[in-house]
Amino acid sequence: MKKNILYPLLVAIMSLSLCAIMIIGEMSGLFLNPKGQEDQASSDDKLIVVGVSQLGSESVWRTANTESIQKSLSRENGYFAILNNARQKQDNQIKAIRSFISQRVDYIVFSPVTEDGFENVLTEAKDAGIPVILMDRTVNVEDDSLYVTHVGSNMEEEGRKAGEWLEGELARRNMSDEEINIIVLKGTEGSTSEIGRSKGFHDIAKKHPGWNILAEVDADFTNTKAQEEMGKLLRQYSDIDVVISQNDDMTFGAIEAMRKRGITTGRDGDVMIVSFDACHEALTMVYNGLINVDIECNPIQGDYVSEVIRKLENGETVEKEYFVDEQVFTKENVADSLSSRAY
Numbered sequence: 024m025k026k027n028i029l030y031p032l033l034v035a036i037m038s039l040s041l042c043a044i045m046i047i048g049e050m051s052g053l054f055l056n057p058k059g060q061e062d063q064a065s066s067d068d069k070l071i072v073v074g075v076s077q078l079g080s081e082s083v084w085r086t087a088n089t090e091s092i093q094k095s096l097s098r099e100n101g102y103f104a105i106l107n108n109a110r111q112k113q114d115n116q117i118k119a120i121r122s123f124i125s126q127r128v129d130y131i132v133f134s135p136v137t138e139d140g141f142e143n144v145l146t147e148a149k150d151a152g153i154p155v156i157l158m159d160r161t162v163n164v165e166d167d168s169l170y171v172t173h174v175g176s177n178m179e180e181e182g183r184k185a186g187e188w189l190e191g192e193l194a195r196r197n198m199s200d201e202e203i204n205i206i207v208l209k210g211t212e213g214s215t216s217e218i219g220r221s222k223g224f225h226d227i228a229k230k231h232p233g234w235n236i237l238a239e240v241d242a243d244f245t246n247t248k249a250q251e252e253m254g255k256l257l258r259q260y261s262d263i264d265v266v267i268s269q270n271d272d273m274t275f276g277a278i279e280a281m282r283k284r285g286i287t288t289g290r291d292g293d294v295m296i297v298s299f300d301a302c303h304e305a306l307t308m309v310y311n312g313l314i315n316v317d318i319e320c321n322p323i324q325g326d327y328v329s330e331v332i333r334k335l336e337n338g339e340t341v342e343k344e345y346f347v348d349e350q351v352f353t354k355e356n357v358a359d360s361l362s363s364r365a366y
C-alpha cells in the first residue's frame with residue numbers, strides 16, 4: 024500500500040530532475056548533439072595553435088601590444104592563442120616556452136624581456152620543430168636560425184630620432200654651443216628597447232661635446248620606479264636641462280617627481296622632456312606643452328605577426344626582420360593623431 028503512494032511521487036521527482044539537468048546542459052553547451060560535437064572538433068582542428076609569451080604588463084604600451092596580438096590571433100581569424108604573461112621575469116618566459124613546446128603548439132610568438140639568456144630554450148623549440156617569431160624585442164643568440172623572424176620597432180633609429188630632435192631644438196633656441204645637462208631614464212637594462220634607444224641617442228650625443236650626460240639610471244619602464252629615481256636625481260643635481268625618458272610611463276613618473284618640487288617641464292618649462300611610445304595620455308601632454316617631443320614606438324604588431332604566420336603556412340619565405348611604421352610627435356603635428364589614438 025505504502026509502495027503505491029510513493030511510486031508516482033518518485034517518478035514526478037525524477038522527471039523534474041531530468042528536465043532541470045537538460046535545461047542546464049542545453050544552456051551550458053554540455054549536450055551538443057553528436058553532429059555539433061563533430062563540427063566543433065573539426066573546426067578546432069583547423070585552428071593554428073600559437074603560444075604567446077608576453078613579457079609583462081609594465082606599461083600602457085604593453086597593454087596595447089597584448090590587445091593587438093589577441094585581436095589578430097583570434098578564433099575568428101583561425102587561431103587558438105595561448106597567452107602567458109611573464110610579469111617581467113625571464114624565468115617565467117622560459118617556463119612558458121617550455122610548456123608551449125610540451126603542448127606541441129604550431130608557433131611560438133615571444134616578446135623577450137631581455138636579449139640574453141634564451142639560447143637554450145630556443146634551441147629546444149627548434150629541435151621540436153616549432154617556429155619562433157620574436158615580437159617587439161629581439162634576442163642575442165649566436166645562431167639566428169633559432170628564430171624565424173623579428174617583428175618590431177627599430178629601437179636604435181628611435182634613439183637617434185631623440186638625439187636629432189634635441190640637436191634641432193637647441194639650434195632653434197640658439198643654444199647649440201651651450202653646455203646642456205642631460206639625465207637619461209633607461210628602460211629595463213639589457214632589453215632591446217633600452218639597448219637600441221641608448222645606442223641611438225649616444226651616437227648623436229657624442230657629436231656634441233657640450234652635452235653632459237649627468238646620469239643614466241634604470242627605471243624598468245615603470246612609472247613608480249621612475250618617480251623614485253627622478254626624486255633621487257633631483258636631490259643630487261640642481262641644474263638639469265633635459266630628461267630623456269625611454270618610455271611614456273617613466274615620463275609620467277619623472278614629471279610627477281619634478282612637479283612635487285615645483286619644477287616645470289616642456290616647451291616653456293625648466294626642463295625639456297623627450298619621451299618614447301606616444302600613447303594617448305602622453306600625446307595629450309605634448310599637445311598641452313608639458314612634453315616637448317614623443318618618439319613613437321608602435322605597439323600594434325598583431326597583424327604583422329599574423330601575416331608572417333600566414334606566409335609560413337603557405338610555404339612562403341619571410342624576411343628576418345620587419346619594422347613597424349613610426350613617427351615623431353611635437354606640438355606642431357600632434358593634433359591629428361590625438362583623436363585617433365586608441366591606447
Ligand code: AHR
Nearest residue numbers: 082084216244270300320
Ligand atoms: O619594448 C617596447 C617598450 O617596452 C616600450 O617602449 C615600453 O613602454 C615597453 O614597456
